Amino acid sequence: MSSGKIAAQHATLACYKIAMTVNPKLLRQWDQAGQTKVVLRCTGEEELLVLEARARSLKLCVRSIEDAGKTQIAAGSRTVLGILGSGRLVNQVTGKLRLL
Template sequence: MYEQAIVIRNDLKMGKGKMAAQACHASIQAFLHAQKISSSAVSGWMNEGQKKVVLKVNSEKELLEIFKNVNIEGLPCSLIRDAGRTQIEPGSLTAVGIGPEKEEKISKVTKDLKLL
């Protein structure tokens, strides 16, 4: 089974709409990266219904640690930096998108995170 994981910073206290927008940015950017490096995973994910899981971290440090570990594992990913036009400071790191990729590969990095 394939999935995509979105990791959102919970400490920024973004509104629900803002969090949804950041999750969408992370999802799309990670998907575009996956198309370049793992077309078979993208095809599998598309055929299986595009499962997504949204998880949370409580600091920029935790978000960057996840991003680092995802890169070490060689998974398609994205790191989202907000433009700062609405609720949060410009340049704030808000989310990481991971995959699509096989669930077991993603869970190796995200297994200790809680659902948003």
């Protein structure tokens, strides 16, 4: 599995756990629509935090993943951002990003 696929799975699980209790209707819609996952790249942790804030402001289900620091990345560094919501709203946050 590619690193992008691994990142998508990890972020998806984090969002899934939140949506189960906070917005089960959204989770059902996502499930029925085929569980779409798209992996994009940003310039770094600072941009990731801006994207996270923008997603939260749109009331999307969002979860950033902090690295444990056991290999190449410093502990606590945010490396992955999961966003779950309607494609239209998610695209408002991620529409200018490029595929990983």
